[in-house]
Amino acid sequence: MAKIIPFKAVRPTRDKVSLLAARSYDSYTPEQVESRLRDNPFSFLHIVNPGYKYKKEISGEERYSLVRNRYQEFKEDEIFTQDEKPSFYIYKIVNRDGLEFNGIVAAASAQDYENDVIKKHEDTLEYKEVIFENYLKTVGFNAEPVLLTYPDNDELATIIETVMHDRAEYEFTTTYRDTHYLWKVDDETTINTIQSIYEGMETLYIADGHHRSASSCLLAKHLKAENENHTGKEAYNYFMSYLIPESDLKIYEFNRLVKGLNGLSKEEFLIQLDTVFRIENRNQEYYKPLRKHHFSMYLDGEFYSLSLRKNSYTISNALDGLDAQILYKTILKPILGIEDLRNDTRIEYSHGKNDLAYVQTMVDKGDFTVGFGLLAVTTQEMKQIADEGLKMPPKSTYIEPKLRSGVTIYEF
Known part of the structure; x- marks a missing residue:
């Protein structure tokens, strides 16, 4: 049984989402980073690269603290606001090649990761897990979902399709010519239905984000040990994920x-x-x-x-x-x-x-x-390797969709 829960996302205002959303930091060239930081005061890159304000390269714990500060400033300036009710978020991407991806942004269980309900197919490096865990612990939020996949499900597909008939909360096109859409789902009946569907799934698979999920689970384990009043309902027991059906995955070699x-x-x-x-x-x-x-x-x-x-x-x-x-x-x-x-x-x-x-x-x-x-590796190969408890060599798969950072943020 997979446990997936809604959460109160911190999100950019509708008028600024296209300016704020950013690709993963390491996907930009130094020249592109400089251009965006110089010309766009709302870019999420200002949060993850806080040293730009002081024209200085900053790393380690000092950088993490400043990331937290920049994030709080964006909230204070109401560039970000937090939803009042726990919600699921239907997220659609149509990329420049015409491929369409439809899924749900939600919080996935760290315990499911530990118990192999959420299965992995790639090895992680311990030092990277520790570095990112320290980062998460300091900044207190996650801005980029882990990509999870599940067997195609007609009932979920119908729910997603029905929600998408309404006007999207967000609709914006990036300079990469990918168009992103987001719908908020806070209706309790729909939320309960979605949760019950996932509860009927024995397994979810990590498609992309092995280090992010491993670090989130390491953090959950340590915060649990530090919390004498741990209940299992704390936000740190979950990590933000984007769940899409297997047929939507696009795997490149x-x-x-x-x-x-x-x-x-x-x-x-x-x-x-x-x-x-x-x-x-x-x-x-x-x-x-x-x-x-x-x-x-x-x-x-x-x-x-x-x-x-x-x-x-x-x-x-x-x-x-x-x-x-x-x-x-x-x-x-x-x-x-x-x-x-x-x-x-x-x-x-x-x-x-x-x-x-x-x-x-x-x-x-x-x-x-x-x-x-x-x-290219097939989805079936990826799943079979995960099912057998094996790990692929590094850089075996390049998987789409690639989400933008900062569109939905999960706080813990």
Whole structure:
């Protein structure tokens, strides 16, 4: 049984939401950050980058405290207001590619995360969990929902569709040409119906936001231990989430770019590949893999197709069958000597929205030696790996939708 509850969101006023909403901070270039901070006094980036006010780079606990201060100033200036009643929020995104995402912003249970009702498919780094937990504890709010997914449900779809017949609280288009809509649901009957539907679901899956959810749950555990009067109803027992049906998820691949061939010549590298893969030189033909266990490779101005030799690799679980894992176990680690996929500076990742033309360009420029193109992971693969308690390699999936920070804020 999944426990999902409504909450009193802190939200920007209707006239300022388009100015305030921001992408994740690390998705901007330094020039873009500077432009937005200079030209838009309402941008959420002013909250998460409080040192701009003093023209100084600030980090650690000092930064966290100033983030809290900026947030309080936005509330004092009534740029933000808090809803009076606990609500669910229907959120719709139509992106510039014409894809539509419909879901519900709500608070998900940290206990469900601990009990594996909310399942994970990616590893997290402990130091990142601790850093973000300290951040959350100091600032006292979460401004970016964790993306959760659930099996398609006709009853929920009908409720969402019915709510969307009314005028949206928000309707704004970003400079990325994505259009966002939000509706508030505070009717108790509808809230109870939505909660009962989720209670009938055995499992929810994290699609995006593994570190955010892990940090929120770590915070809940520590605040519970510190609170002698803990009841389980405190806000810290939950974390803000955006729940969408599985059919709405859009999963892109992450391609790999590698510097150097680990001391091998081009010919020696290809000979080692030949023991595990059937290799076909495509010359200048742009090649993108079309089925599982096939890879694209760009090396020395030419594309190659690599297809896994059936007798050269054993698949014993869902993770073994994942293309990103196959690439790691057959090429990246044994041939190119890359063991630590998270920290080795020889490897970088490019999500599939950049496509293989980006990989080709980066290799041709000399920034990298070889690039590998993968097929996107399916939702079923992601779920199966989570169900088996396994974890994907880093950067296995690039998942949409991507929500804006600051549209709904969860305080604890």
